[in-house]
Amino acid sequence: MSLEITNLDVSIEGISILRDVNLTIATGEMSGLIGHNGAGKTTLIRAIMGLLPADRGTISFKGRDITHKPAWSRAGMRISYMPEDRRLIPELTVTENMLMPAWANNIRDGEQRLKWVYELMPEIADFGKRKALQLSGGQQKLVALGRALIPGREMILLDEPFEGVAPVLAKRLSSVIADLRGEGLTVLIGESDDSHSADLVDATWRIERGEVSQGRRDRSESSGLTDY
Numbered sequence: 001m002s003l004e005i006t007n008l009d010v011s012i013e014g015i016s017i018l019r020d021v022n023l024t025i026a027t028g029e030m031s032g033l034i035g036h037n038g039a040g041k042t043t044l045i046r047a048i049m050g051l052l053p054a055d056r057g058t059i060s061f062k063g064r065d066i067t068h069k070p071a072w073s074r075a076g077m078r079i080s081y082m083p084e085d086r087r088l089i090p091e092l093t094v095t096e097n098m099l100m101p102a103w104a105n106n107i108r109d110g111e112q113r114l115k116w117v118y119e120l121m122p123e124i125a126d127f128g129k130r131k132a133l134q135l136s137g138g139q140q141k142l143v144a145l146g147r148a149l150i151p152g153r154e155m156i157l158l159d160e161p162f163e164g165v166a167p168v169l170a171k172r173l174s175s176v177i178a179d180l181r182g183e184g185l186t187v188l189i190g191e192s193d194d195s196h197s198a199d200l201v202d203a204t205w206r207i208e209r210g211e212v213s214q215g216r217r218d219r220s221e222s223s224g225l226t227d228y
Contacts, residue, residue, distance in 0.1 A: 001060075002027040002155060002186040003048070008057035010047045017043045018210045021057070025203070030180075030187040032197045035207035041190040042084065044207065045157045048188075049074055049081045061155065075105040080152025084160040086144040090133035094124060094143050097132050101150045110150060117146040121176055138169030145176065155186040162196040170196055 003025040010018040018040050025031045035041050046052045048059055050071035059067045061077060074080070080101070088097045098117065102110025118125035124142050132140060141161060148156055161177070162170045174196055180187060189197045194204060206213050 001025070002029070002062055003188070004058075004060040005044075005048070006058045006060075008044075008047065008059065009055040010043055010052055011055050012043070012052065016210065018047065021210075021212045023205055023212055023214075025186055025188060027062070027186055028181075028184050029202045030177075030189070030200055032194055032201040032204040033188055033190045033207055033212075034192070034194050034204055035190075036192055039207045040210040041207055042159055043210075044212075045081065045159050045188070045190055048157060049079070072105075075101065075107075075151040078151060078154035079157075080148040080150075080155070081157045082144050082148040082159060082161060084163060086137075086140045088132040088140055088143060088147075091131060093129055093131055094135070095128040097143060098124075098128075098147045098150060101147060105151055107151060113150050117149050120149075120179060121146055123172075136166075136169075138165040138173075141165055141169065141173060142176070145173065149180075152185070155188075156180075157188045157190070159190045160192070161189065162191065174200060 001024050005021055005023040008018055008021040009016065021044065033041050033044065043052060047054060050066070050069055050073070054067050058065055061079065066077070089100070095114070098114055099110055101107065102113065107113065121142055124139070124146055127135065127139070132143065135143065145161065161173055165173065177187070177189070178200055189201065191197055
């Protein structure tokens with residue numbers, strides 16, 4: 001298994017958010033995490049990234065317990081995260097925003113990795129010299145995905161990647177994410193519903209009130225979440 005979460009509890013300021021979460025994603029698998037706003041998707045993703053501490057349970061990546069490892073160590077494990085709100089630095093150019101993880105984590109082949117990202121998404125290469133604040137929300141989502149791919153060579157966590165994006169750009173994002181399947185990446189996509197990810201994922205999980213239930217299916221089966 002690439003990611004294995006066992007009996008995970010997480011609270012924020014004393015309030016229980018995640019309760020006894022169990023979830024597994026195989027290496028190279030693409031999975032969906034489906035739940036309404038406030039269900040706990042972002043909390044779970046941030047806990048995997050080490051941004052929120054676990055009260056109980058374990059988070060393992062490729063057999064290694066990373067539950068209490070600091071957040072910065074994820075880059076060295078080639079794990080990355082695309083937050084819902086993008087978090088680009090407005091005054092920096094697209095290229096500078098993309099290379100920031102390489103500079104911060106001393107990724108020596110950052111320039112080569114950037115070239116690969118630009119080949120994957122040539123449209124963002126076209127405005128590489130523009131400042132992030134000059135881009136539309138959808139364009140910023142593409143840049144945020146590209147930035148996450150600089151260090152994220154083993155696993156990438158996508159928090160609401162299609163939220164607030166125009167349909168044409170949402171379709172483009174889906175296409176790019178689908179192309180990642182050939183890269184051997186393990187991918188977890190957090191969404192309010194599966195309208196965009198149903199045809200992408202190998203397995204789905206539903207999160208409600210901080211509890212995760214399993215609804216695994218083959219991609220060839222119906223996209224309806226009927227197993228819960």
